[in-house]
Amino acid sequence: MSDPITKAISVLREKGLRITEQRKAILEVLSKADSPISAEENHAMLVASQCDLVTVYRSLEQFVKAGVVELGVRENGTKVYCFGHGHGHHHHLTCRMCGDSERVDVCMKNELEEIARGYGYQEVTHVMEVFGVCPSCS
């Protein structure tokens, strides 16, 4: 049960999503990546590209909605995905040269929600990504 994939699958089941070979393969790829990856990269890493690229896009979107996968953005706007690894919401510090990334646990969630409430906004969410040049690339 400590296996992140097994865990993700049970969460998906709870949410009423179906477990298919394609989705298992996509999760498999995600668990092997050590940095957040895009839908295309995920598809390329599937053994023998066993499923359609469109399915990867759609599945990742579902995983994010279900809360088992975290969504991020590259500096150029590309969406990237990674496992939450139990920490849930978090952010990344990504190298704009090599794409490597570090987990950043700082977050202004609370401050932001307070400010938003000040403007009368409800259901507040946010996206944040940090970019730089890592030691190896500078």
Place this chain on the structure above:
Amino acid sequence: MSDPITKAISVLREKGLRITEQRKAILEVLSKADSPISAEENHAMLVASQCDLVTVYRSLEQFVKAGVVELGVRENGTKVYCFGHGHGHHHHLTCRMCGDSERVDVCMKNELEEIARGYGYQEVTHVMEVFGVCPSCS
């Protein structure tokens, strides 16, 4: 000189960028918008679509690099642009229903740079967007 367009133009000149009719038109549209807008929206608002959509994409990108325009992201990943209005770096609280947005002057710039430096990262930048449902839409 208090005119944001005139100001933007002089900055662009300083940076060695050329001032064309197309770019002036794009800045004009940007100055009229009261919320950040996408490249496509900007193009649609150009009188008689006087320039190619591709040019709008490229020009906005240049404006961001030159620092006269701020880049944001919608919740679905679309890039949006707005004038910095002299406040320079800032963020937005955007309604996910109607697209209206408020300027948010809170920013963790300093904390983030410190953290990034802790990992040995240089040239740190970040993107942050806050989303919610505004009073009129809820």
Place this chain on the structure above:
DNA sequence: CTAGCCTGTGCAAAGATTTGCATCAACAAG
């Protein structure tokens, strides 16, 4: 185990954004 419902998948096509390349024109120098 079987049947049926309804989600998930693949294909095709639309839509959004980026890139390559030849031509055009802004700007600096003379």
Place this chain on the structure above:
DNA sequence: CTTGTTGATGCAAATCTTTGCACAGGCTAG
């Protein structure tokens, strides 16, 4: 004002992502 350099533009095409639709297959109830 004229000219040359070099960045900017438009068109076409490639790339990335989303959407529509018919069919296949996961899961629940019997």
